[in-house]
Amino acid sequence: xxxxxxxxxxxxxxxxxxxxxxxxxxxxxxxxxxxxxxxxxxxxxxxxxxxxxxxxxxxxxxxxxxxxxxxxxxxxxxxxxxxxxxxxxxxxxxxxxxxxxxxxxxxxxxxxxxxxxxxxxxxxxxxxxxxxxxxxxxxxxxxxxxxxxxxxxxxxxxxxxxxxxxxxxxxxxxxxxxxxxxxxxxxxxxxxxxxxxxxxxxxxxxxxxxxxxxxxxxxxxxxxxxxxxxxxxxxxxxxxxxxxxxxxxxxxxxxxx
Amino acid sequence: xxxxxxxxxxxxxxxxxxxxxxxxxxxxxxxxxxxxxxxxxxxxxxxxxxxxxxxxxxxxxxxxxxxxxxxxxxxxxxxxxxxxxxxxxxxxxxxxxxxxxxxxxxxxxxxxxxxxxxxxxxxxxxxxxxxxxxxxxxxxxxxxxxxxxxxxxxxxxxxxxxxxxxxxxxxxxxxxxxxxxxxxxxxxxxxxxxxxxxxxxxxxxxxxxxxxxxxxxxxxxxxxxxxxxxxxxxxxxxxxxxxxxxxxxxxxxxxxxxxxxxx
Numbered sequence: 076x077x078x079x080x081x082x083x084x085x086x087x088x089x090x091x092x093x094x095x096x097x098x099x100x101x102x103x104x105x106x107x108x109x110x111x112x113x114x115x116x117x118x119x120x121x122x123x124x125x126x127x128x129x130x131x132x133x134x135x136x137x138x139x140x141x142x143x144x145x146x147x148x149x150x151x152x153x154x155x156x157x158x159x160x161x162x163x164x165x166x167x168x169x170x171x172x173x174x175x176x177x178x179x180x181x182x183x184x185x186x187x188x189x190x191x192x193x194x195x196x197x198x199x200x201x202x203x204x205x206x207x208x209x210x211x212x213x214x215x216x217x218x219x220x221x222x223x224x225x226x227x228x229x230x231x232x233x234x235x236x237x238x239x240x241x242x243x244x245x246x247x248x249x250x251x252x253x254x255x256x257x258x259x260x261x262x263x264x265x266x267x268x269x270x271x272x273x274x275x276x277x278x279x280x281x282x283x284x285x286x287x288x289x290x291x292x293x294x295x296x297x298x299x300x301x302x303x304x305x306x307x308x309x310x311x312x313x314x315x316x317x318x319x320x321x322x323x324x325x326x327x328x329x330x331x332x
Numbered sequence: 333x334x335x336x337x338x339x340x341x342x343x344x345x346x347x348x349x350x351x352x353x354x355x356x357x358x359x360x361x362x363x364x365x366x367x368x369x370x371x372x373x374x375x376x377x378x379x380x381x382x383x384x385x386x387x388x389x390x391x392x393x394x395x396x397x398x399x400x401x402x403x404x405x406x407x408x409x410x411x412x413x414x415x416x417x418x419x420x421x422x423x424x425x426x427x428x429x430x431x432x433x434x435x436x437x438x439x440x441x442x443x444x445x446x447x448x449x450x451x452x453x454x455x456x457x458x459x460x461x462x463x464x465x466x467x468x469x470x471x472x473x474x475x476x477x478x479x480x481x482x483x484x485x486x487x488x489x490x491x492x493x494x495x496x497x498x499x500x501x502x503x504x505x506x507x508x509x510x511x512x513x514x515x516x517x518x519x520x521x522x523x524x525x526x527x528x529x530x531x532x533x534x535x536x537x538x539x540x541x542x543x544x545x546x547x548x549x550x551x552x553x554x555x556x557x558x559x560x561x562x563x564x565x566x567x568x569x570x571x572x573x574x575x576x577x578x579x580x581x582x583x584x585x586x587x588x589x590x591x592x593x594x595x
Contacts, residue, residue, distance in 0.1 A: 087369045094367035094376065102393035103359060108374065111350035113343045116375070120343035122364070124350065125373035141358035 082128045085184050086136045086149050090126050093180060093191065101176060104140040104193045106147055130200075132303075134325065140193070145175060148192040150325075156190035158327040167292055168285035171321045172197050172308060197306030197322045204302050207276055219279055220302065222271050226283075227301040229264040234298030234326045236260045258332055265290065282319045290330075298326030338380040342388050342401055345435055346378055349443075357428060360392040360445050362399055382452075386588070392445070397427065400444040408442035410590045419554050420547035423584045424449050424570060449568030449585045455541070456564065463537055471536050472564070478529035478545075479563045480506060484514045485522035486560030486589045493517050523593065527552065544582045552593075560589035 090106055097105055108124030115121060128136040135150035150156065159174040173195040180189045199206060204223075208216035232252045240247050241255045254260055268290075271283035282305070289295050300321060310318035346353075346362060353361055364376030381389045387402040402408065411426040425447040432441040451458075455475075459468035484506075487496040496502060496514060503511065513522050530552070533545035544567070551557050566586040571578045 084369070087373065091367050091369035091374050094364060094374070098363055098393050102361075105358075105361070105393065107354055108350060110373070111347050113340070113347035114375075115340070116377070119377055120338055120340045121375055121377045122343065122347045122350065123370065123373060123375050141354055141361070 082126065082136055083131060086128070086131070087126065089149050089180065089182065089184070089189055089191075090138075092182060093178075096178075097191075100178065101193065103142055104145050104147060104176070107139045107141055132323070135189075139196075144196055145193050146196045148194065150190050150192060151184050151187035152325045153188060153190070154327045155323070155325045156188070156192065158324050159190075159192050159194070162295055162327065162329070163324075165293065166289055166295070168288050169310075169318065169320070170282060170285040170289060171324055172306070195308055197308050197320065198317070200306035200322050201303040203279070203305045203319060206307075207279065211276060215276065219271075219274055219276060222267070222274055223300070223302055226264065226267040226271060227299070229260065229267045230296075230298045230300060230326070233257070233260040233264045233296065234328065237296075237298075237328050237330070257330075261296065261330060261332070264296070278314065278317075278319050282321075286321075294330045296328045296330050297321065297324055298328060299323070338378055338388055338390075339383060342380075342383070343378060345401060345432065345441055346390075348435070349432060352430075353443075356430070357445065359394050360397055360399060360428070362390040363393060387441075391448070396448050397445055398448045400446060402442050402444060403440050404588050405440055405442075406590055407586070407588050408444065410587050411442075411444050411446070414557055414590065414592070415587075417555065418551055418557070420550050421572070421581070421583070422544060422547035422551060423587055424568070447570055449570050449583065452568035452585050453565040455567055455582065459538055459541075467537060471533075471538055471541060474529065474533050474536060475541075475562075475564060476505075477507075478526065478533060479561070480510055481522065481526040481529045482558075482560040482562060482589070484510060485519065485526045485558065486591065487514065488517050488519045488522050489591055489593075523558070526558070540580075540582045544584075548584075556593040558591045558593050559584065559587060560591065561586075 106126040109127045111122055111124035113120065114123050126138055128138050129146065130137055134152040134155070135148060138147045140147050156177060156179060160177040163171055163174045175193040175195070178191045180191060182189050204216050204220045207219050228250055232247060232250050235244065235247055236255050236257050242248070242252065247255065252260070265287065268283050268287050272280050272287060274280055286297060286300070304321060304323040305319055306322040307317040307319050309316060363379045365379040367374060367376040379391055381391060381398065386404040387400060390399045390401070392399050408429055408431065412429045415423055415426045427445040430443045432443065435441050456468060456472060459471055463471070483496065483502070487493050493514060506514065513525060527549070530545050530549050534542055534549050536542050548559060548562070562584060566584055567582055568585040569580045570583050571580050
């Protein structure tokens, strides 16, 4: 399959710069190299290889590692870096991929710190609606897609407001926001999330019930949950042996209102 | 110190099997040095600890484990079949052997993963520190004698006596009885001489040398495993757990020219 977005040069630089550090700190989770060949640099024999990413997004890329069950993510999203390091281990519900290690590198990209995260590998990332389509038919899939999009829109509004955006913001207006009161927009998001807990598809309901439970019990808010950030991990206790989780928990905030 | 840089043929072999190594022994991949980014990916040099006539030794991403690439069939066979059976831990421990059968122009290449040894080839310095120059020289002479006897015995059993006799540098260093032994081709006599020289080392002043050669002698006596190439460059220190402690031991790091004697 062709890669949608190629490993960007800055991410490749990060891997090269941190290679020897990774060999010392996380030898079992080194990025997997592909297309390795021999060459020379001057008279010195060298090898050339590619760290081929699974996918790249706005904040970075995900790479396979030497461990089939663990992927490495390069990200400049400090909320995910902080979430992985401090919040993920405390979650009362298993709604996220499991994080194994976080390293904050001493390098920056576009003024932002670069983090390396190692986490459980997820499958079917971005394919929740396709799975529902196969499972329940296109009408239900369309409805689930609409509900998730609605939840995402309210989440984006809420995250922007929590970051200080007001109704004068074009971004908020474009999203159809009708309030910039934090409690109100968070409540709107919670309502939209609640709709997903009664959508009639058990594995979708289970995930969003967990998200809501975490929000209510721990005040942890997820501001960027769309279908592309959800994937499946093995779970022998779950129907079909998989459990749907958040794979890319960016725009996370702990809400103190 | 690196004596010989990772040669292009060895670099080629490792590059060509890199995907196999990632799949089969990800924990023991070679370390890369001087890694930089290129337009298409990652460039690095495989770090080596040293290269010799048969191949190279490389550190791996797991501390304490090295990768050895060798064209020496006898070491590969020893690592696979004999090393796990030794009644005394006189060698570095081998963890895995992968024969590479599909390398063009190189039909006999083996990848061996073994316990890392330190101070390889550096036995002389601690002997001087511990026993003084004269005694160190005496022990070294015992090691040399044992090595020459081992080479003679291995040469005779491998029917390479004429080749050895033609090696002027080797023959010049032989004492008269050793030269006569080589010329006669009497394998029993050569093996006896080797065993006697190993026994001399087993009772030498340096306990760490004596421990190793006591083990060599016991392995020979009980298992008939003969080591024909034991010189100081093939010995090093490993640190092994003993109860709650970890203790250093001198062991054989490069057991080439090994034979099982059928008496």
